[in-house]
Amino acid sequence: MAYEDEDLAQLRIPLIALVDATNNFAEENLLKRGEKADVFKGVLTLFDAHINVVKLKYSGHLFNFYEDIKRIRSWHRNVVSFVGFCDEKDERLIVFEHVANGSLDKYLSDPIFLTWSQRLHICFGAALGLSNTLGSLKSFKILLDKDWEAKVLFCIESESKNSDLYCLGVILLEVLYGRNSTIEDVNRYIAEMSEKQYHDEGELLDDVIPPNLRTQMHAESLSIFSEIVYNCLKEQSDQQSISMFDQILKRLEQAIEIQEKHEKVSTFIITLKQN
Template structure:
C-alpha cells in the first residue's frame, strides 16, 4: 500500500491481531459469506473502549486486486456520509492481508428477505426508497466536486439494519468521476453480476449514472416478484437462466409453492397480473436511455401513507398502490 494512502487514512487502520481476535481467528463459525474474491466474517471488535458488532471482508486473489479494492472502498466510503450508506469502521493492511471492516447490519441483505412473507409492502417500499435516496446522493450531491457510479447494484449489496433501514454497500467496483462528467459516458470494466448489468454497457463498454438505475430496476422487480433475478450455482458465480421476462415471471407467479412460501406476497400480487409485469419491463432493444430516477420516488417517505401514490417500476410502466393493501391500479 502506498505510504501516502496509509498516512492519509491512518486513523482508520486496525491491527490484524485485533481483527483476528474479533473473528475468533477467522473461524468458520463466524463466516457469513464467501466468493472467489472475498470471505466475510462477523465479529465483535473493541473500538474506542467499546465492543461493536462488525463485519470483516477479507479480500482474496492477487495482491494488485486486493490493493485496488481496499483503496477504492476506503477512499470512497470515508468521503461519503449518508444515512442510507453502509458505515466503514476501518481497514487492515498487514503482511499479505487486506481486510475492510464495516458496521454490522442486523438484518443482513435484502436478497435474503425477498421471499419473506413477514416483510410488508410498506417495508419493501421504504427499502426501495432508501436505495433511491442513496443513489441520488452518490450521483448528484452538490456539496461534492465528484460523482460516483456504484456499478454493482443488486439485492445482496443492499443491507438492512435492526430497524430495516437501507444501507447500500459493495463499492469495490465503483467509479469516481468529476462533477463535470456527471452526465457523460465513462469507460469502465464492470465485474458485477450479469443479470443486473445494463445491456448498453455490454454493447459500448461505457457506464453512466443510468447504469446504476438499470440495476436498481432489476432490484425493484425482485422486490415485486419476491424472488432473485438469477439462480446461484453451487460454487461461485451463477447459472444463467435466460429466457424472456414473461417466462421468468411465469415460473413462480401464482404457483402453489410460491403461495405456500409467501402467502402475503401472493395476496398482494393478486392485484397485478403477469401481463402487467411484462408490459412494465423493457423491450428487446431497450437501453439505459429509457431509465430515469423519478424525483417523486425520493419524496414518497414524506407523504401521507393513507394516500395512493405512484411507484415507478421502470421503463415507463407505473403502478399506483395504497400502502398495506392489495389495491393496485395499472396506469
Template structure:
C-alpha cells in the same frame, strides 16, 4: 496503483485486533462468501479507536489475487470514507498489514436483501420502504456527493443492499465504483463493462459507455427481484425465464405481470400502489437510456407507491372499527 492518503490513517485497525474480534476467523463467525472474499462477524476490542465499544462488525477478508482486487480494496475505503449517507453502509476501518487486506463494516443484522427475496414475512409496505431507502442511497451518489461530480456504483444488485435491525436499506460494495463529472453526458471507460450478469445495463455492455442510467437499470432489476421473489438470473432455464428482465417484459406485453409476482403480496397491495411501482420499475429497464428515470424520479415514484399503500391500509383499519 492508487494509494491511501494519510488522512485515512485513523481508520487503520491492527490486524491482531481483527483476528481477536473474529476468533482468528473462526468458521462459527462466518457470515458468507462475497465476491471479494469471505465475511465474518466479530466484535472489536474496546481499545479500537475507530468505533464505539461493543460494536458488532462485519469483517471482509479479501482474497487478493492480482492488482484488480487491491484497487477495489482501496476504492472501497476512499469511497466510504469520503461519502456519508443514512442509506450507505458504514465503514468502521481497514487493515493492510503484509499480504492481509481486510475491510471492517458496521454489522447489519438482517444481512443482504438477496436472502429475503422469497420471504413471506416481509409485507408489501416493508418492501416499499426497503426500495425507497436504497433508492435514496443511489440518489445521493448520483447527485448529492458534491458540486460537479457524481459516483456511479456499477454493481447494483440485491446482494449489495444490506438491511439493518429496522430493515433500513444500506448500499454496499463500492469497489467497482467510478467518479464522473456531472457536466458531461457520459463517463468513458477503457476497460470492459463491469457488474454482475443479469443486472448490468445491456447498453453498457454493448457500447462500453457508462452513465448514471446504468445504475438505474440495475436497480430496476432489483425492484422486480423483490416483487417476484426470485433472482435476476436462474441458470436452470434456457428460455425467457432465465433472465428476470426479459421475463417481466414478456409478461408486461401480455398484461399478465401478476402471474409472476409473489402470490402472498397480491392480497396486500393497493392497486394504485402496484401500478405506480410497476410503471417506475419498467421505466428503469427501458432499452433507451434517455427514457429511463433519474434516481430522483425513482424516489418520487416509490414514495408515491408507499403513500398510497399506507392510505389503503388506514382505510382498511377504519372499515374494521
C-alpha cells in the same frame, strides 16, 4: 504509504485488532466464502462494535485498494457504514458495520412477514442510498437493519457492466415477484411492459406476484411500482444521473402514500364492522 492520504490514515485498523475480533478468522465466524474475498463477522472490542470483515484474496496494487476505499467511505443512513481498513503483512481487509437482519433476499418469499407496504419502504431506502453513492459502486446488495430499513452494501465480487439503476430494477422486480429473478424474467418484463400491457388492471403481473402479496396491493400503488421497475430495467448503460434517481424516489413516495391511505381505510372499515 504513498497512496494513503491523511483522512484514510485515521481509518486504519491494526491487523491484530481484526484477528482478535474474528478469533483469527475462525470458521465459525465465516459468513460467506467468495472467489475474490471471504466475509467474517466479529466484535471490535475497542469500540464494542459488531463488524463484518471482508478479507480480500488477492494482494492487488495498493493504489487500486486505496481507490476502492475512497469510493466507499462516504456515509448515508441507507448505506452500510464503512468502519475502516487494514493493509498489513500482505493482507487487504475492509471493515463494515454488521447489519442485524442480513440480506433482503432472505425475506422475499414471505408476503406476510414482509408486507407490500414494508417492501415499498425498503425499496425507497435502497433507491435513496444508491442516489447518494452514484458512480462509486462496482456492485451492491441490499441489507436490512434492526428496524428493517434498507442499507446499500458495496460488493467486490461482481464485475457487472450494468448501471446501478438497472441493478436496482432487478432488485425491485424480485421484491415484486417474491423470489430471485432470472434474465428471462427481466427480458419478459421489459418486452411486455414496453407494449403498455401493464395498464390493463395489472393482468400482466397477476400470474407472477404471490397471491398473498397481491391481495395487499392497491391497484394504483402497484401500477406506479411496475412503471418504476420498467424504467429502471431499461437503463443498462452508465448514463445515469441524480435527476433519474430523484424521479424514482418521487414515484416511490407516491406509491407509498397511496398504499398507506388504502391500508388506513381498510383498517377503518374492518373496525367499523367489528363494532
